[in-house]
Amino acid sequence: MTRTPDIASGRLNDTALAVNFSDAHPPLTKEQAVVEADRCFFCYDAPCTEACPTGIDIPKFIRGIATGNMRGSARTILESNILGGSCARVCPTEILCEEKCVHNTREEGHPIRIGALQRHATDWQMDHGGQPFTRAPETGRRIAVVGAGPAGLACAHRLAMHGHDVVLLDMHDHAGGLNEYGVAAYKLAGDFAQQEVAFLMEIGGITFKGDQKLGRDFSLSDLRRDYDAVFLGMGLAGVRALGIEGEALEGVQDAVAFIEDVRSRDKKTVPVGRRVVVIGGGNTAVDAAVQARRLGAEEVTLVYRRGHEQMSATPVEREWAQTNDVTVRLWSSPVRIVEEDGALAGVEFSRGAATGDGRATYDAQDTFIVPADMVLKAVGQLFVADPVSGDSILIEGGRIVVDGSYRTTMEGVYAGGDCTVGEDLTVAAVRDGRDAAEAMHLALCAAPVSGVPA
Amino acid sequence: MADLRSNFVGIKSPNPFWLASAPPTDKEYNIRRAFEAGWGGVVWKTLGEDPPVVNVSSRYGSLDYNGTRMIGLNNIELISDRPLATNIAEIKDVKRDYPDRAVVVSLMVPCVEESWKAILPIVEETGADGIELNFGCPHGMSERNMGAAVGQVPEYVEMVTRWCKQNTRMPVIVKLTPNITNILMPAKAALRGGADAVSLINTIQSVIGVDLDQMVPMPVVGGKGTHGGYCGPAVKPIALRMIGDIARDPELGGIPISGIGGISTWRDAAEFLAMGSSTLQVCTAAMHYGFRIVEDMIDGLSAWMDEKGYATLADVTGRAIPNFVPWNQLNLKFKTIANIDQDACVKCGLCYIACEDTSHQSISKSLVGNERRYEIIEEECVGCNLCAHVCPIDNCITMQPQPVDGMLTWPEHPNNPNRVVEPVS
Numbered sequence: 001m002t003r004t005p006d007i008a009s010g011r012l013n014d015t016a017l018a019v020n021f022s023d024a025h026p027p028l029t030k031e032q033a034v035v036e037a038d039r040c041f042f043c044y045d046a047p048c049t050e051a052c053p054t055g056i057d058i059p060k061f062i063r064g065i066a067t068g069n070m071r072g073s074a075r076t077i078l079e080s081n082i083l084g085g086s087c088a089r090v091c092p093t094e095i096l097c098e099e100k101c102v103h104n105t106r107e108e109g110h111p112i113r114i115g116a117l118q119r120h121a122t123d124w125q126m127d128h129g130g131q132p133f134t135r136a137p138e139t140g141r142r143i144a145v146v147g148a149g150p151a152g153l154a155c156a157h158r159l160a161m162h163g164h165d166v167v168l169l170d171m172h173d174h175a176g177g178l179n180e181y182g183v184a185a186y187k188l189a190g191d192f193a194q195q196e197v198a199f200l201m202e203i204g205g206i207t208f209k210g211d212q213k214l215g216r217d218f219s220l221s222d223l224r225r226d227y228d229a230v231f232l233g234m235g236l237a238g239v240r241a242l243g244i245e246g247e248a249l250e251g252v253q254d255a256v257a258f259i260e261d262v263r264s265r266d267k268k269t270v271p272v273g274r275r276v277v278v279i280g281g282g283n284t285a286v287d288a289a290v291q292a293r294r295l296g297a298e299e300v301t302l303v304y305r306r307g308h309e310q311m312s313a314t315p316v317e318r319e320w321a322q323t324n325d326v327t328v329r330l331w332s333s334p335v336r337i338v339e340e341d342g343a344l345a346g347v348e349f350s351r352g353a354a355t356g357d358g359r360a361t362y363d364a365q366d367t368f369i370v371p372a373d374m375v376l377k378a379v380g381q382l383f384v385a386d387p388v389s390g391d392s393i394l395i396e397g398g399r400i401v402v403d404g405s406y407r408t409t410m411e412g413v414y415a416g417g418d419c420t421v422g423e424d425l426t427v428a429a430v431r432d433g434r435d436a437a438e439a440m441h442l443a444l445c446a447a448p449v450s451g452v453p454a
Numbered sequence: 455m456a457d458l459r460s461n462f463v464g465i466k467s468p469n470p471f472w473l474a475s476a477p478p479t480d481k482e483y484n485i486r487r488a489f490e491a492g493w494g495g496v497v498w499k500t501l502g503e504d505p506p507v508v509n510v511s512s513r514y515g516s517l518d519y520n521g522t523r524m525i526g527l528n529n530i531e532l533i534s535d536r537p538l539a540t541n542i543a544e545i546k547d548v549k550r551d552y553p554d555r556a557v558v559v560s561l562m563v564p565c566v567e568e569s570w571k572a573i574l575p576i577v578e579e580t581g582a583d584g585i586e587l588n589f590g591c592p593h594g595m596s597e598r599n600m601g602a603a604v605g606q607v608p609e610y611v612e613m614v615t616r617w618c619k620q621n622t623r624m625p626v627i628v629k630l631t632p633n634i635t636n637i638l639m640p641a642k643a644a645l646r647g648g649a650d651a652v653s654l655i656n657t658i659q660s661v662i663g664v665d666l667d668q669m670v671p672m673p674v675v676g677g678k679g680t681h682g683g684y685c686g687p688a689v690k691p692i693a694l695r696m697i698g699d700i701a702r703d704p705e706l707g708g709i710p711i712s713g714i715g716g717i718s719t720w721r722d723a724a725e726f727l728a729m730g731s732s733t734l735q736v737c738t739a740a741m742h743y744g745f746r747i748v749e750d751m752i753d754g755l756s757a758w759m760d761e762k763g764y765a766t767l768a769d770v771t772g773r774a775i776p777n778f779v780p781w782n783q784l785n786l787k788f789k790t791i792a793n794i795d796q797d798a799c800v801k802c803g804l805c806y807i808a809c810e811d812t813s814h815q816s817i818s819k820s821l822v823g824n825e826r827r828y829e830i831i832e833e834e835c836v837g838c839n840l841c842a843h844v845c846p847i848d849n850c851i852t853m854q855p856q857p858v859d860g861m862l863t864w865p866e867h868p869n870n871p872n873r874v875v876e877p878v879s
Binding site: 043 | 520801
């Protein structure tokens, strides 16, 4: 008799699901925001601003909140980071701006809650509507942006601001990229990612085309032929495999696909195991583990090969997993997926020992099994180079190589975000897209308009 | 334990903390609560002639700063709007029940002798310890030729004070308005009229702010605003200066002073005593937090006096006055230089930008490794103190007085075209 793993949807009722997937960190009230803003020292040449990949003038926007200049505050954020609303929600501020806040060095600690204040200001802009930026006169240039994630959106907006026409292509139906499909639902609660896309598009001059995949529906040479320039911001479309026995069993799934399921479907219809094992140590692993719990999984175990120090999930994320009753097991390497009666039954891990340099040696004889009905793999995402492998784009270390102006080795083709070398952070992708747009704008202004005699 | 008992021109109180004539002292009910809380005395809210005045609705405006409420307060309330007989009966009851506390009655009647002659015996009959002449109210009553309209004319101050002294056995305290150019003029007028003491400051003429939606000065009364009287912590520096001016003036001969103006803590109280006050009147702080604030004022003042070895209030009163001098007596050879404690510094850069943009470019900014470092350029530092004031960290920037080589004041300075003494060679 073949056993069926205990995977089911609708483990919790609507009310519980609504609570579990609502805003993980509710917004500050106006009063709370002003009190917090008043704590800010208004540092000169502020360390927080230096720590922000997009270089938001943080003291300036906080002062706007303190003085009630909300329009100016929001504009200060958005002119550096048009996705300031989602960055306020998903940025690991504890290792960026807030880590550098000078309040940390005072006896009482407690940095200014910069992320929460940024959300307060950008929410104001969303609530009051209107696009704070206007387009420059049309230039007649057409630019293709591949990938409508944070990098592509930021690039498209900045290009549109400069008067260029942008076609934004994405393999998904909706724009937003990871914000729409790849981040835990409670981090961008409600419909925020789509609201933000709609807000960004209000600038005008951007045409979104969904269900368009590079290499399937069009090629890079098509784009080079039809457009004045191209920006590649397609992120990481692939996932790393475990490479162990039993990986093909039903119930073994990529965490990225699971998170996308949670984001794009009615929560009640997303299947989740009674006992879930998540393998990996990054924020994706934590997002998957906590969301599995919040869908109603009874036992969720997050297993990582190495120790806390080596996890790429930030301390705040790790704590979040723990407070959501996720059991975290360290120094354990997966050996095989355990099959019983033709069905997934658990994961066997070998115990490791730290060698002291952050690495570990694993004892193949010393293993343990964590029973599971579902296994979510979160051991890393990969750039899929196939769609551009026929082009003269240099790829090194699995990522597209760009120069200081975000130019790839193919003329007229720029790239940024996770598909290029650098930190895989939303806020870094926004910076890449914005700065690539500025570089493209400069280059295009220097060249004659295609079809028009110089 | 320091002895906080006060005897102010014969008016005795167990401590120097009195509630100033204002809304908190308008009624028996409030005053009983104040005495139960420990206040040493009260100045009953100003009585006038019947029929009583009428007050408007919407009376106070607040100046908030950086999240702190009411660093300044202004009001457009007039004197007591209750019948004279009601106030008089209540004063009598309160004084009977609290014989050890100071009960002073503030008065304001038209500037004719008959009016003053009429009200004084009525007040005297209550058993009140003294009267305070309200020559200070800067709004409303001054439009009726009372309050500050009297206080701004030294001849009137002298005249009315004299009428009171001639018509009552009670000590007469003259409350001065700060809405003048030289506080010594009305103070001297009061002394000439025979005043036993002066109290100051009354409130300062002010518009606390403007409602930008209605385009009306605040507080808004039916779409209009008017100027009010400003008080609270923000006025303390103005009060300290005026009190000091009176206390150090030789002609005023040490006239007793009841200090008023933004006193909120025991430390403020100590400063007012040091600048020449003998008793202390409080209003805004009580309106902000309730009467209980007097507990820490008494405790704190007493503890500080013990620590400093001051046995009585008289040991503190005027203690800073010998050191309160005209600018011309300051030593131009004195120099102090800022010092930044690098271990305490949080690298906020506020000292740097303040000095760079608005002072003497005497703080350098550099990177040591990845760490910002701000350092004083001692040759450029003029010792202005600005960096120490803007630094958000206590004791991070301190001013270090340098060794002084002798004394040189402006009257003796070679740069002074009108110097009176040849510079010492």
